[in-house]
Amino acid sequence: MSDLNQLPADLPVPEDDGAADHLTGLAAPPVELPDTAGETVRIDALGAGRTVLYVYPLTGRPGTDLPQGWDAIPGARGCTTEACDFRDHHQDLLAAGAGRVFGLSSQDLAYQEEVVERLRLPFAMLSDLTLSLAGALDLPTFEAGGRTLFKRLTLIIRDGVIEHVFYPVFPPNEHARQVLAWLRDNPA
Secondary structure: OOOOOOOOOOOOOOOOOOOOOOOOOOEOOOOEEEEOOOOEEEHHHOOOOEEEEEEOOOOOOOOOOOOOOHHHOOOOOOHHHHHHHHHHOHHHHHHOOEEEEEEEEOOOHHHHHHHHHHHOOOOOEEEOOOOHHHHHHOOOEEEEOOEEEEOOEEEEEEOOEEEEEEOOOOOHHHHHHHHHHHHHHOOO
């Protein structure tokens, strides 16, 4: 068991394997997902403007072990610190042109609701139990603990089209600031 709020000093850096190279310019797919605000979000109907959709493997819970070898998998560790970075910079992201921010993983809705409450997140999280977004967009995944999980990436969706992709994401605890810098450098 390790502290979910701290990243190990020797965290392996994920390498760009090209698995997200095809995404920029694609239309957002008609995938519907439940969110922690009690709504159903359709990815191709997010509305005008930019949406930041950060996708991650899984958020650990205090008192619950992570999958075996988790810290050794490049890009796996850091979901809690990433969520906290998006929480801490949420208002800055909105001020820089993001109309909305969502986190997304394959964890169930009750799990996502617990994360929103425990981490005091000011945005909704999406639950994609069947990895339908991965199927629709051919998103990169990996296996851990007997499960298929999303690899960490972030999509900037503007007016129904994927405008920009962050992949691989590292370090996860600074990723919201990377997104913020991109939004400021690329005004809509």
